[in-house]
Amino acid sequence: MSKRFKVWVSRPLFADVLARLEQYVDIDAEAVERVHDAQELKQRLAAVDGAIIGLADRVDAATLVGNDRLRVISNLAVGYNNLDIEALTLAGVLACNTPEVLNETTADYAWALLLAAARRVGAAERWLRAGRWRGAMRFDDWLGVDLHGRTLGILGMGRIGQAVARRASGFDMRVLYHNRSRLPAPVESVCAARWVDKAELLRESDHLVLVLPYTSESHHIIGAAELALMKRGSVLVNIARGGLVDEAALAASLREGHLAAAGLDVYEDEPLVYPELLGLEQVVLSPHLGSASADTRRNMAELAVDNVLAGLGLGPKAGRPPA
Ligand code: DGY
Numbered sequence: 001m002s003k004r005f006k007v008w009v010s011r012p013l014f015a016d017v018l019a020r021l022e023q024y025v026d027i028d029a030e031a032v033e034r035v036h037d038a039q040e041l042k043q044r045l046a047a048v049d050g051a052i053i054g055l056a057d058r059v060d061a062a063t064l065v066g067n068d069r070l071r072v073i074s075n076l077a078v079g080y081n082n083l084d085i086e087a088l089t090l091a092g093v094l095a096c097n098t099p100e101v102l103n104e105t106t107a108d109y110a111w112a113l114l115l116a117a118a119r120r121v122g123a124a125e126r127w128l129r130a131g132r133w134r135g136a137m138r139f140d141d142w143l144g145v146d147l148h149g150r151t152l153g154i155l156g157m158g159r160i161g162q163a164v165a166r167r168a169s170g171f172d173m174r175v176l177y178h179n180r181s182r183l184p185a186p187v188e189s190v191c192a193a194r195w196v197d198k199a200e201l202l203r204e205s206d207h208l209v210l211v212l213p214y215t216s217e218s219h220h221i222i223g224a225a226e227l228a229l230m231k232r233g234s235v236l237v238n239i240a241r242g243g244l245v246d247e248a249a250l251a252a253s254l255r256e257g258h259l260a261a262a263g264l265d266v267y268e269d270e271p272l273v274y275p276e277l278l279g280l281e282q283v284v285l286s287p288h289l290g291s292a293s294a295d296t297r298r299n300m301a302e303l304a305v306d307n308v309l310a311g312l313g314l315g316p317k318a319g320r321p322p323a
Helices: 015-023 038-046 085-090 103-118 121-129 159-171 185-191 197-206 224-229 247-255 294-311
Strands: 005-008 024-027 050-053 072-075 094-096 150-154 174-178 193-194 205-211 234-239 261-262 283-285
Touching: 005 015, 015 024, 015 294, 024 150, 050 294, 072 294, 094 294, 103 121, 103 159, 103 205, 103 261, 103 283, 103 294, 121 283, 150 159, 150 197, 150 283, 159 174, 159 185, 174 197, 185 193, 197 224, 224 247, 247 261
Parallel strands: 005 024, 005 050, 050 072, 072 094, 150 174, 150 205, 174 193, 205 234, 234 261, 261 283
Antiparallel strands: none
16 A cells, blocks of 8 residues: 555644545645744654645745655635745645635634724723713713715725625725735626726725735835824725734724724734733634634635645545645
8 A cells, every 4th residue: 555645734624624635645634733943844744745724824945945745835814925846846845725714714804893983882882891881971982983974995805805895885885906016897886996097095085994915026015104094093904914004003093093094804913912902992803714614614624725735636635736
């Protein structure tokens, strides 16, 4: 009998999905969620032919030194800023991600944050749960920012950005977007969105959503200067990557009342949240949940398994390029 490949799974996954993987390969699957330091990651990856890993697992050239066994890394995410693609390519390791399957769920979550931030849902709930709703409430208390009839700006107009845009028609919003390349006219028309340059996007948006990949070029793409360009009383939502925003500048803008609110699902130094943001009632914070619906997380896991198998020439997609 020929030797079976071995795959390390760095995060606990659905048992039935792991069982399917195990039909083809030997597996070493983590039973509890935890962070692996660089040394452990290096050792784990040197002992397997393939790996399914998460965003917290950072793979660079140093991780791969002396590793002549690893053939494929399957990232459990559409974003892959945790992977040094150049180093992986040089080492002959195939890198895969989970595109498409999370577009709609992540777009739904962008709207959850847009609405929660604009209408102060988090702070109001905390206030209510603290037993502070006693007697009559002032008519001019808890006033939020309308979404309907306002301008939604989208920075980064890939598939998730487009899904965010399509949902805006239900709110009668004007949709502007900025992307390095302009979308083809038929796609713009389906999204009912108009391309503008970045400065105009910042100046015109009442609600701005960040949906672009994090790279060295997009690092702190929203800093003090960009926040100053945004309208007083506007709302910022980040469902992409924390490093897109200079968090100190964002906290200052919120503290000074320039931005009315923010909805954040991602942070520059996850799992740490910039301390001042934790203390600002006008910020809705969530722990990187954009893709976290039951169906979508399952679809991501299935795709990650298909990808690692295909990279090893096995499974239902053997012979076809993985994602
Ligand atoms: C992704 O897929 O990149 C998300 O941020 C993780 O859920």
